Amino acid sequence: MHLLEQLTRQAKIASRQLVHLSSDDKNKAIRHIGSVLWQQRKEILSANEKDLEASRKQGLTESKLDRLRLDEARIQGMITGLEQIAELQDPVGETIQTVTRPNGLQIEQVRVPFGVIGIIYESRPNVTVDAAGLTLKTGNAVILRGGKEAINTNIALVKALRDGLSQANVPEDAIQIIQQTERQTIEHLIRSKNDVDLIIPRGGAGLIQYVLEHSLVPVIETGVGNCHVYVDEDADLQMALDIAINAKVQRPSVCNAIESLLVHEKIASNFLAALIPVLKENGVTIRGCEQTKALFPDDEIETASHEDFDTEFLDLILAIKVVKDTAAAIEHIDRYGTKHSEAIITTNESTAKQFLTEVDAAAVYHNASTRFTDGFEFGFGAEIGISTQKLHARGPMGLIEMTSYKYLIHGDGQIRE
Amino acid sequence: MHLLEQLTRQAKIASRQLVHLSSDDKNKAIRHIGSVLWQQRKEILSANEKDLEASRKQGLTESKLDRLRLDEARIQGMITGLEQIAELQDPVGETIQTVTRPNGLQIEQVRVPFGVIGIIYESRPNVTVDAAGLTLKTGNAVILRGGKEAINTNIALVKALRDGLSQANVPEDAIQIIQQTERQTIEHLIRSKNDVDLIIPRGGAGLIQYVLEHSLVPVIETGVGNCHVYVDEDADLQMALDIAINAKVQRPSVCNAIESLLVHEKIASNFLAALIPVLKENGVTIRGCEQTKALFPDDEIETASHEDFDTEFLDLILAIKVVKDTAAAIEHIDRYGTKHSEAIITTNESTAKQFLTEVDAAAVYHNASTRFTDGFEFGFGAEIGISTQKLHARGPMGLIEMTSYKYLIHGDGQIRE
Missing domain, CATH: 3.40.605.10 (Aldehyde Dehydrogenase; Chain A, domain 1)
Incomplete structure (x- = not known):
């Protein structure tokens, strides 16, 4: 010594x-x-x-x-x-x-x-x-x-x-x-x-x-990122699809990739019907909540456990949860998130404001991929790490x-x- | 629990x-x-x-x-x-x-x-x-x-x-x-x-x-303050006297009061001859280094130990050390200080700059009392503590x-x- x-x-x-x-x-x-x-x-x-x-x-x-x-x-x-x-x-x-x-x-x-x-x-x-x-x-x-x-x-x-x-x-x-x-x-x-x-x-x-x-x-x-995208009932579903895929698939091994997707129950059926095939094409394993599984019984989706929602997979695995409203999405993020990067997809400004105000994370996104949390993407020209x-x-x-x-x-x- | x-x-x-x-x-x-x-x-x-x-x-x-x-x-x-x-x-x-x-x-x-x-x-x-x-x-x-x-x-x-x-x-x-x-x-x-x-x-x-x-x-x-005033060879000695007395005596129980005084050897004899009687009038117990004691053998000054220089007295006690130059003063502060408040008294701008640049403390003063380190005195209108x-x-x-x-x-x- x-x-x-x-x-x-x-x-x-x-x-x-x-x-x-x-x-x-x-x-x-x-x-x-x-x-x-x-x-x-x-x-x-x-x-x-x-x-x-x-x-x-x-x-x-x-x-x-x-x-x-x-x-x-x-x-x-x-x-x-x-x-x-x-x-x-x-x-x-x-x-x-x-x-x-x-x-x-x-x-x-x-x-x-x-x-x-x-x-x-x-x-x-x-x-x-x-x-x-x-x-x-x-x-x-x-x-x-x-x-x-x-x-x-x-x-x-x-x-x-x-x-x-x-x-x-x-x-x-x-x-x-x-x-x-x-x-x-x-x-x-x-x-x-x-x-x-x-x-x-x-x-x-x-x-x-x-x-x-x-x-x-x-x-x-620094660094541990259990990040979420929440797709609101008022989301532009094509935008939500592009962002969810980007945030999960573009580089799954990094901290600003998402681990879980939260979907408002009113659009869950429509949105997930479009999303799930694209996730599968990209080799993503899906772990769904009971409601997700019930919506797609033929897809033999694995069950998402408490541990799944709590895990930074850093891999092509996505946990999906259907939530009843924005408050429930925020509560889920509060329980499982690591205060890194969180996103809401919605066209409703007041819902966006609620999410941006209440979610306690370093970077909170409205209508963009969580993958931008990075010193270079933020224009700092350098990065020594991402503080959580x-x-x-x-x-x-x-x-x-x-x-x-x-x-x-x-x-x-x-x-x- | x-x-x-x-x-x-x-x-x-x-x-x-x-x-x-x-x-x-x-x-x-x-x-x-x-x-x-x-x-x-x-x-x-x-x-x-x-x-x-x-x-x-x-x-x-x-x-x-x-x-x-x-x-x-x-x-x-x-x-x-x-x-x-x-x-x-x-x-x-x-x-x-x-x-x-x-x-x-x-x-x-x-x-x-x-x-x-x-x-x-x-x-x-x-x-x-x-x-x-x-x-x-x-x-x-x-x-x-x-x-x-x-x-x-x-x-x-x-x-x-x-x-x-x-x-x-x-x-x-x-x-x-x-x-x-x-x-x-x-x-x-x-x-x-x-x-x-x-x-x-x-x-x-x-x-x-x-x-x-x-x-x-x-x-x-927060809060622990082992603070110093350093009186440089180019100090205005009356100003140095006023500041040293203020920093020690005005409210000795607070963290921004000084515990030790450092004096350049070239002016030590003059300056301390003026300072010591005023300290005594104010009821201050002096603990001096060997050089201080040698300068004033009749004053029966107590010996300052390593522990004295390391102590936040929060009381009417002052340790005094004669130093050979500004670098030695900075070294002493670096060894014993708690990164709270430090002051230099000098009319020499380049010596002041050296002290302000090299001393690693929250507040570094040139020609002022350390007692100003305070949210109200800084104009913040409030204070929850002083971070060190x-x-x-x-x-x-x-x-x-x-x-x-x-x-x-x-x-x-x-x-x-």
């Missing part, structure tokens, strides 16, 4: 130097890192080969192996990502507001980096480069704790990143990687309250729960959400009476 | 109704609560008498009894506080920004209540009314968990508050009090992740540490800091390609 203490301390020390960097310094370093990644691609790819081999032996599925795999094109993709980050506007140093008080005190609220951000994530190695670029852009030091499967790849990537930093005269300790993959290393990180200012866990529900249970450092919870909590950041987190603020107070001798 | 589960659930259900209230509805309810407090003052004062009696038997100090004591004037003060809250601008519903994307999606970021806020605090009963007023104003339900000493007073106050709500047609469950005073009730509250959206602990370091250790609900850490963390809110927390936001996305059938 001594090594880890040293590592968090070094990150903290580096973070103090980052506050002096100009936007230009940071952008140069981000671009330079890209060129070093390219120079060291052979080492990176050979480390990646080691990880792939070990994972094949462990019997990882082909889709997981694919997430882990790097090649020159994917490294080029990382470099392009860094270039895009360099292009973005730097929020650090921005004055949010200035107030002059009757006693002459000038109170300035200024955006500042958090300091040190710990990012705990699972297998995809592109997160390593992306997270390092975004934290550097916002003047934060980062401590990366990636998954076991990608450990050799991540170590090689971070070596290149740190080489890039020191060649650009930025302290290399601003990017740290925890090389040990035991769970205790996570515990150490999330309890290092003196040196770490923020923890962002990105991964499955189990990891996030573990971090919430044990962290002394403030956490931003309400403290600090909600929904897609861009650069601004990776900063804090402080008050600078300029006086000429004011004392309190 | 069953009762507590019911209580948090009821708060959550009430919070859903609060999102429909207009600013006008909320302000009327806040004012009406004030009049009910006045109607029920006899019951409140007699409950307070019970608490005072029990506390006297427990041997509470006179200053603690005074914090606990209510009379008609103090109830009137609570009512005035509510009236001031009613006058403030309501941040809920405000559109923070609206963006129209190339695909026509209109993305609106809107301020919303958190939902349910749990506030854990110690003895002063005015917090009960103040917190209830501020949470209602921001459309949040509140669960209050006050200290044992004030339990009868708090129950009587909350009865009046809830009567006021229901007479104003606001669900009375929007204000809840936990009547049991065992510590497990805190644990239940801070683990009720499904029903509680935010926890604000207000109290001593022990309470805050306990909450951070056990909470599953996001927490805003960097996530979500930093420094004095006003109404805006008691809100979250959500994204409302308006489409006309957009799907993701």
Whole structure:
């Protein structure tokens, strides 16, 4: 554990130097890192080969192996990502507001980096480069704790990143990687309250729960998305069909895809009669409530259990529930949703307003697919994750959400009476 | 524990109704609560008498009894506080920004209540009314968990508050009090992740540490203030003297008072020769570093230990340290400070800039007393606490800091390609 203490301390020390960097310094370093990644691609790819081999032996599925795999094109993709980050506007140093008080005190609220951000994530190695670029852009030091499967790849990537930093005269300790993959290393990180200012866990529900249970450092919870589309009685049914299919089928493995569909009972029969065949064509397994099953007895639809409504399938499975009205839809979402993305399809403005007001989620849609909850689709130009909590950041987190603020107070001798 | 589960659930259900209230509805309810407090003052004062009696038997100090004591004037003060809250601008519903994307999606970021806020605090009963007023104003339900000493007073106050709500047609469950005073009730509250959206602990370091250790609900850490004034070699010494005395003496029991003074070695002898007599006149006990003691051998100054520099005295005690330069002052603050309020006194703009940039605290002052870190002094018109963390809110927390936001996305059938 001594090594880890040293590592968090070094990150903290580096973070103090980052506050002096100009936007230009940071952008140069981000671009330079890209060129070093390219120079060291052979080492990176050979480390990646080691990880792939070990994972094949462990019997990882082909889709997981694919997430882990790097090649020159994917490294080029990382470099392009860094270039895009360099292009973005730097929020650090921005004055949010200035107030002059009757006693002459000038109170300035200024955006500042958090300091040190710990990012705990699972297998995809592109997160390593992306997270390092975004934290550097916002003047934060980062401590990366990636998954076991990608450990050799991540170590090689971070070596290149740190080489890039020191060649650009930025302290290399601003990017740290925890090389040990035991769970205790996570515990150490999330309890290092003196040196770490923020923890962002990105991964499955189990990891996030573990971090919430044990962290002394403030956490931003991300990612788990049990999302719904609700088709109201006043929906344009063709629009509802297109959106439901898009939200389920276009990319089922991501957090902003839907897991359940709620349908108003008045249009359930018509709408589902059109929808079910299209879902089936797209290979979607349907799990229906009793009413759904009763409407389509010939379709041999599986029964949706309480657990089904509570599950983020991340797969071509859709639970369907017929509800008696919008209030019942909202109640269902309230019970099973994870405060991520929810949509209503209706032409009735007052029903839409009720849904938008009452549904408690980061992103609530009227007549659009939930699949747009994403930093790029929102126009932020970047994304470190999607927050499902309400403290600090909600929904897609861009650069601004990776900063804090402080008050600078300029006086000429004011004392309190 | 069953009762507590019911209580948090009821708060959550009430919070859903609060999102429909207009600013006008909320302000009327806040004012009406004030009049009910006045109607029920006899019951409140007699409950307070019970608490005072029990506390006297427990041997509470006179200053603690005074914090606990209510009379008609103090109830009137609570009512005035509510009236001031009613006058403030309501941040809920405000559109923070609206963006129209190339695909026509209109993305609106809107301020919303958190939902349910749990506030854990110690003895002063005015917090009960103040917190209830501020949470209602921001459309949040509140669960209050006050200290044992004030339990009868708090129950009587909350009865009046809830009567006021229901007479104003606001669900009375929007204000809840936990009547049991065992510590497990805190644990239940801070683990009720499904029903509680935010926890604000207000109290001593022990309470805050306990909450951070056990909470599953996001927490805003408040209040602990180990604050410093640093007198630079280029300080206006009269200004430095006035500020140091003000920051230590004017109200030593509050979090924004200073605990330590740092002095540049070049002016230490001069400055301290002027300061020490004034501190003594004001009854301040001085604990000095070796250099301070060596400068004033006749003053029999106590030795400041590592623990002294690490302590929030909240009393007429001041630790003094002579430092070799601004960097050493910043390092000391970094080691011992609690990220609350820090001040530099200097006429040198570049030294001031270094201090303002490098010191990591909610409020960093140049040539003014730390005693101004306060929601009222900052012009917020209210304050629920002073955050010493960097996530979500930093420094004095006003109404805006008691809100979250959500994204409302308006489409006309957009799907993701």
